[in-house]
Amino acid sequence: MPRIVSVGAAQLGPIALKESRAEVVERLVALMRQAKGHGCDLVVFPELALTTFFPRWYFEHQEEIDAFFERQMPGHDTRKLFDTARELGIGFYLGYAELVEQEGRLRRFNTSILVDKAGSIVGKYRKIHLPGHHEHEPWRAFQHLEKRYFERGDLGFPVYRAFGGLMGMAICNDRRWPETYRVMGLQGVEMVLLGYNTPVHNPPAPEHDALSNFHNSLVMQSGAYQNGTWVVGVAKAGREEGVDQIGNSIIVAPSGEIVAACSTLGDELAIARCDLDLTRSYKSTTFNFARHREPDQYRMIVERKGAEPPPEA
Amino acid sequence: MPRIVSVGAAQLGPIALKESRAEVVERLVALMRQAKGHGCDLVVFPELALTTFFPRWYFEHQEEIDAFFERQMPGHDTRKLFDTARELGIGFYLGYAELVEQEGRLRRFNTSILVDKAGSIVGKYRKIHLPGHHEHEPWRAFQHLEKRYFERGDLGFPVYRAFGGLMGMAICNDRRWPETYRVMGLQGVEMVLLGYNTPVHNPPAPEHDALSNFHNSLVMQSGAYQNGTWVVGVAKAGREEGVDQIGNSIIVAPSGEIVAACSTLGDELAIARCDLDLTRSYKSTTFNFARHREPDQYRMIVERKGAEPPPEA
Numbered sequence: 001m002p003r004i005v006s007v008g009a010a011q012l013g014p015i016a017l018k019e020s021r022a023e024v025v026e027r028l029v030a031l032m033r034q035a036k037g038h039g040c041d042l043v044v045f046p047e048l049a050l051t052t053f054f055p056r057w058y059f060e061h062q063e064e065i066d067a068f069f070e071r072q073m074p075g076h077d078t079r080k081l082f083d084t085a086r087e088l089g090i091g092f093y094l095g096y097a098e099l100v101e102q103e104g105r106l107r108r109f110n111t112s113i114l115v116d117k118a119g120s121i122v123g124k125y126r127k128i129h130l131p132g133h134h135e136h137e138p139w140r141a142f143q144h145l146e147k148r149y150f151e152r153g154d155l156g157f158p159v160y161r162a163f164g165g166l167m168g169m170a171i172c173n174d175r176r177w178p179e180t181y182r183v184m185g186l187q188g189v190e191m192v193l194l195g196y197n198t199p200v201h202n203p204p205a206p207e208h209d210a211l212s213n214f215h216n217s218l219v220m221q222s223g224a225y226q227n228g229t230w231v232v233g234v235a236k237a238g239r240e241e242g243v244d245q246i247g248n249s250i251i252v253a254p255s256g257e258i259v260a261a262c263s264t265l266g267d268e269l270a271i272a273r274c275d276l277d278l279t280r281s282y283k284s285t286t287f288n289f290a291r292h293r294e295p296d297q298y299r300m301i302v303e304r305k306g307a308e309p310p311p312e313a
Numbered sequence: 314m315p316r317i318v319s320v321g322a323a324q325l326g327p328i329a330l331k332e333s334r335a336e337v338v339e340r341l342v343a344l345m346r347q348a349k350g351h352g353c354d355l356v357v358f359p360e361l362a363l364t365t366f367f368p369r370w371y372f373e374h375q376e377e378i379d380a381f382f383e384r385q386m387p388g389h390d391t392r393k394l395f396d397t398a399r400e401l402g403i404g405f406y407l408g409y410a411e412l413v414e415q416e417g418r419l420r421r422f423n424t425s426i427l428v429d430k431a432g433s434i435v436g437k438y439r440k441i442h443l444p445g446h447h448e449h450e451p452w453r454a455f456q457h458l459e460k461r462y463f464e465r466g467d468l469g470f471p472v473y474r475a476f477g478g479l480m481g482m483a484i485c486n487d488r489r490w491p492e493t494y495r496v497m498g499l500q501g502v503e504m505v506l507l508g509y510n511t512p513v514h515n516p517p518a519p520e521h522d523a524l525s526n527f528h529n530s531l532v533m534q535s536g537a538y539q540n541g542t543w544v545v546g547v548a549k550a551g552r553e554e555g556v557d558q559i560g561n562s563i564i565v566a567p568s569g570e571i572v573a574a575c576s577t578l579g580d581e582l583a584i585a586r587c588d589l590d591l592t593r594s595y596k597s598t599t600f601n602f603a604r605h606r607e608p609d610q611y612r613m614i615v616e617r618k619g620a621e622p623p624p625e626a
Binding site: 152160225283304 | 441442465470473474486489491492495496498499500515518521524527528531535539568569595597598601602606607608610612613614615617618619620
């Protein structure tokens with residue numbers, strides 16, 4: 001019996017600063033209903049899908065920042081997503097800013113959850129590779145203050161049994177790091193869900209701007225192939241509060257091939273019928289890790305953080 | 314002052330079983346002279362560039378196997394390569410089967426060397442990711458007995474100061490593993506040289522055959538981008554002793570873009586003028602490892618060899 005998970009990559013267009021959670025949730029629900037109409041089992045939303053991408057601004061006051069965070073999930077405005085999941089029998093991945101009291105203090109994470117068809121949270125991930133910078137850098141056309149507003153995730157890269165397979169999650173910048181996919185690949189992951197907000201313009205390296213979509217596809221395609229896993233990457237796209245963000249939401253097969261893609265920069269659904277058993281021909285041959293990996297040769301990956309050139313002769 | 318290394322990717326067409334070392338060396342020398350005519354500093358030859366790809370056969374007698382190995386480098390037939398390097402002032406990367414007496418016994422490696430413009434060996438690498446199988450498997454259309462005929466390399470993934478930069482080496486199947494590039498990236502590598510012999514047909518997974526070139530490019534492009542390094546990948550191509558091998562020799566920039574490529578399956582030179590300083594805009598921004606890597610989160614990469622799914626609930 002094939003293990004088909006029909007997935008909708010539910011790209012979002014821009015979310016305005018003034019847009020309310022309730023308004024955004026209506027857009028998400030509309031995409032869930034579209035996806036159900038196309039027989040989807042699972043809808044994947046972007047990173048920080050409930051608000052505008054707020055790390056682009058420097059805020060002086062913590063209460064301004066915290067206004068973008070969810071204290072409960074489901075909460076007052078997001079409950080409708082869970083109700084819709086249950087009503088339609090469709091799961092979802094959702095990225096949001098999470099504020100929790102933990103270890104006796106307030107902690108803030110860039111988080112995603114996986115919700116099953118019964119509307120229950122079955123998995124959580126907190127972003128590990130926070131990009132950008134920690135201090136206000138007024139020279140930039142816009143800020144990228146994720147290192148300031150979030151703590152690094154504390155849940156590792158967990159893989160969950162859900163939707164009949166082994167599901168992993170990642171968020172935005174995580175996708176550029178092969179270690180992200182590999183740690184999940186070593187847990188047998190069959191589908192990696194990931195949302196992102198990626199400005200076209202990278203202030204410290206504008207020479208990369210023309211390659212934004214290429215790099216986006218490249219890292220997800222190689223991560224898929226090198227671990228024999230599906231990858232579903234979903235953007236918040238378009239010109240949001242004056243900043244252009246890439247779209248290029250794609251569903252990638254374990255072969256590394258793109259099998260579905262969005263072509264606009266707005267709310268858009270791309271759909272693929274994903275057979276989790278297609279992972280096997282990679283995981284059992286070229287990427288049979290038990291046969292072919294050489295972990296004692298990889299120690300530098302964990303023993304060293306930054307690059308250290310060999311000494312001069 | 315830009316640090317330009319002009320590189321020739323010196324693809325080889327098939328080498329027949331009966332072709333002598335001296336005949337092959339003449340082909341290599343011809344490519345070195347071509348490359349010199351185009352102002353190259355360095356020529357990159359394939360894996361096991363001196364003979365036919367012998368692991369495709371099962372041999373009963375060790376002396377049949379050893380006939381494909383070099384006991385000395387330079388040796389009688391290969392000295393001409395070193396003399397030509399010195400004469401022309403051009404360096405080279407060469408893959409060959411290496412037989413050495415070491416630790417009181419004969420050892421066999423799938424090896425590459427880096428030779429400078431003075432004709433001196435300045436770097437050596439012994440292949441770590443040996444693909445294929447250890448036992449004779451007569452059901453296959455052809456064998457891939459690298460795990461039988463070679464020991465795993467014992468030199469790690471060293472990075473050498475040469476040609477005005479930081480040069481690394483890898484061989485064939487190494488290129489499919491992101492760990493290969495990362496271990497060199499953590500040593501600041503600026504150019505990875507690698508040769509390969511890749512059959513179009515993979516007997517255990519014929520469903521991948523149509524994607525051979527795509528996978529070849531994908532892994533080198535992502536390895537380049539994710540480490541901000543040049544990658545020069547060079548094939549022994551074409552129908553060799555009845556087995557079709559891919560060509561698709563490419564030079565990849567630190568952006569992940571292919572900047573030069575062979576388009577035949579024969580002896581062919583592709584050329585690029587590689588500025589090693591183009592590595593900086595990646596190594597200092599998106600892939601500034603010291604700022605953005607999270608090595609304590611990667612421990613599974615070294616602690617686990619094979620994949621282990623999470624326990625059933």
